[in-house]
Amino acid sequence: MSSKSRDEIAVAYRSAPWWYDLRGFFILTFAYNSTLTHQLRFFSPNFGPRHLEVACGSGTLLEMVLRWRKWKGLPDVQVVGVDYAESMLEGAKRRLARRANIELRHADAAALPYPDATFDTVNIANSIHCLPDVDGALRDIFRVVKPGGTLATNVLLYPQGMWPLKQIAQRIDDWGIRKGILYTPYHREDIRRRVVAAGFEVVSEAVSGNCFDVLGRKPSIASGESRA
Numbered sequence: 001m002s003s004k005s006r007d008e009i010a011v012a013y014r015s016a017p018w019w020y021d022l023r024g025f026f027i028l029t030f031a032y033n034s035t036l037t038h039q040l041r042f043f044s045p046n047f048g049p050r051h052l053e054v055a056c057g058s059g060t061l062l063e064m065v066l067r068w069r070k071w072k073g074l075p076d077v078q079v080v081g082v083d084y085a086e087s088m089l090e091g092a093k094r095r096l097a098r099r100a101n102i103e104l105r106h107a108d109a110a111a112l113p114y115p116d117a118t119f120d121t122v123n124i125a126n127s128i129h130c131l132p133d134v135d136g137a138l139r140d141i142f143r144v145v146k147p148g149g150t151l152a153t154n155v156l157l158y159p160q161g162m163w164p165l166k167q168i169a170q171r172i173d174d175w176g177i178r179k180g181i182l183y184t185p186y187h188r189e190d191i192r193r194r195v196v197a198a199g200f201e202v203v204s205e206a207v208s209g210n211c212f213d214v215l216g217r218k219p220s221i222a223s224g225e226s227r228a
């Protein structure tokens with residue numbers, strides 16, 4: 001586990017967009033042991049009319065998701081993207097400048113500048129394991145999503161599999177933690193428990209490569225409330 005603060009993590013994400021994207025491809029392939037197509041299939045359907053993407057980075061994946069949705073004939077949506085690293089956000093602003101339906105804002109995942117029940121859906125792609133305060137982030141996401149709304153996230157797990165893939169993934173994870181671009185991988189049950197502790201019901205869950213894909217839903221009636 002890293003001991004880096006959110007500001008140190010933001011500095012670690014200060015890299016040229018081309019290097020960030022190239023590095024991301026290797027991390028996806030050898031540490032996550034996942035594919036872009038898999039991610040597009042998981043995230044694309046889980047966008048409601050007003051969607052929040054937490055830790056949107058340089059917007060590369062978000063742009064691909066929106067293209068995928070269009071290709072699949074899914075409806076247009078309003079998207080807000082937030083990230084704590086100014087450099088990442090600048091990249092996203094340049095990339096997505098011509099899209100009127102996307103608003104980008106500087107924010108910490110654990111202190112979202114939005115009123116309660118603002119969004120129909122939320123996602124965190126490839127990022128929950130980069131956050132220093134994952135429980136704070138999950139709590140605040142739960143607060144800003146509407147009752148009945150969903151959170152889709154993929155979480156990096158401690159490496160599985162056989163030699164040499166497991167060892168390669170382990171080395172990439174260790175390097176990421178030293179550099180500050182990875183906070184910690186998780187055990188599946190640990191992150192699942194945290195999602196549930198934040199208040200979400202688990203709608204679907206699956207392990208793919210070294211990633212845990214989980215879709216949580218905020219109950220329509222919060223516990224303790226009555227229908228009467």
Ligand SMILES: C[S@@+](CC[C@H](N)C(=O)[O-])C[C@H]1O[C@@H](n2cnc3c(N)ncnc32)[C@H](O)[C@@H]1O
Nearest residue numbers: 055056057061083084085088108109125126127
């Ligand atoms: C591995 S990148 C993933 C970016 C993007 N979601 C993607 O899939 O390409 C992790 C992102 O988490 C962001 N991040 C780290 N800590 C954060 C925090 N406390 N609040 C918001 N974003 C944060 C980083 O700035 C970085 O853009």
